[in-house]
Amino acid sequence: MSATGPGAAGDPRLFGSFLGWATRVRGERRIAVTAEQIFWLIHADLPRASPGSAATTRLLIRLAGHLPHHPRVIDIGCGAGQTSLVLAADTGGTVLAVDTHPAFLGRLRESALAAGLQDRIHTIVASMRALPMPDACADLVWAEGSAHLMGFDDALASWRRLLAPNGLLVLTEAEWTTPHPAPGARAFWSANYPGMRTIDGNARAALAAGWTVHATYQLPDSDWSAYHDSLADRLDQLRERGFAPKLLAQVGGQEIEIRRQHGADFGFTGYVLRPR
Numbered sequence: 001m002s003a004t005g006p007g008a009a010g011d012p013r014l015f016g017s018f019l020g021w022a023t024r025v026r027g028e029r030r031i032a033v034t035a036e037q038i039f040w041l042i043h044a045d046l047p048r049a050s051p052g053s054a055a056t057t058r059l060l061i062r063l064a065g066h067l068p069h070h071p072r073v074i075d076i077g078c079g080a081g082q083t084s085l086v087l088a089a090d091t092g093g094t095v096l097a098v099d100t101h102p103a104f105l106g107r108l109r110e111s112a113l114a115a116g117l118q119d120r121i122h123t124i125v126a127s128m129r130a131l132p133m134p135d136a137c138a139d140l141v142w143a144e145g146s147a148h149l150m151g152f153d154d155a156l157a158s159w160r161r162l163l164a165p166n167g168l169l170v171l172t173e174a175e176w177t178t179p180h181p182a183p184g185a186r187a188f189w190s191a192n193y194p195g196m197r198t199i200d201g202n203a204r205a206a207l208a209a210g211w212t213v214h215a216t217y218q219l220p221d222s223d224w225s226a227y228h229d230s231l232a233d234r235l236d237q238l239r240e241r242g243f244a245p246k247l248l249a250q251v252g253g254q255e256i257e258i259r260r261q262h263g264a265d266f267g268f269t270g271y272v273l274r275p276r
């Protein structure tokens with residue numbers, strides 16, 4: 001999922017259960033699949049797994065303000081690492097990219113090599129819920145489209161210890177843009193991210209948890225369309241190869257449709273947070 005799909009990736013509560021049957025090879029062979037298998041099949045080659053762009057990552061780096069000369073960065077739930085590449089190139093620092101899906105990390109290592117950034121991007125398979133890094137080891141903790149997998153509050157609480165003095169946490173979070181979303185949008189997000197709040201709700205929660213909200217930035221529509229256009233193309237390819245449309249809709253298509261119908265009711269916001 002973007003906001004939802006990749007989220008589920010690696011989450012044993014959501015994945016691993018029998019989802020249905022995928023029909024392959026013109027209906028001659030049917031195989032049982034889980035939501036996780038379908039998710040990886042869809043996302044294996046996509047550049048991103050959530051709304052975002054290099055431009056947004058760069059803007060958030062600028063909003064973070066002054067950073068050490070060679071900052072130590074951790075990119076949590078990095079996916080295939082488009083963001084890690086920008087972070088390494090633009091901050092001049094070193095990036096430790098974390099994900100539970102080894103294939104994504106393999107793609108990132110290839111991209112880092114191609115960009116000549118292999119000495120400054122390192123990868124680790126680990127869960128965001130139990131990161132093996134020591135306290136105060138990072139100047140910048142970054143998480144695009146992944147904090148919702150733990151929930152905003154738990155992410156803030158558990159990642160805070162990683163920050164060195166003057167360190168910053170930057171994340172993007174799925175949010176309501178209205179207190180009264182349409183019933184269709186509400187139903188979709190209650191199933192995928194029941195704890196989703198408005199920007200005011202998240203800003204208040206961050207303040208109450210002992211953070212200063214240094215900056216916020218609502219991701220533009222183009223960050224959604226970049227992700228959803230590539231996702232829609234991939235779903236079309238899989239449909240043509242005979243994969244069951246209902247399964248593809250469950251793991252990707254619904255989100256595109258909800259965004260098309262009710263996109264004004266929700267969005268993604270980037271937060272730059274500093275512990276108080």
Ligand SMILES: C[S@@+](CC[C@H](N)C(=O)[O-])C[C@H]1O[C@@H](n2cnc3c(N)ncnc32)[C@H](O)[C@@H]1O
Nearest residue numbers: 006009010048049050077078079099100127128
């Ligand atoms: C929505 S994707 C975002 C990926 C990337 N940051 C982007 O913006 O394209 C969420 C990522 O979190 C990873 N993930 C899922 N559960 C995780 C966990 N418990 N710990 C670390 N990463 C996890 C998934 O494999 C996926 O790559």
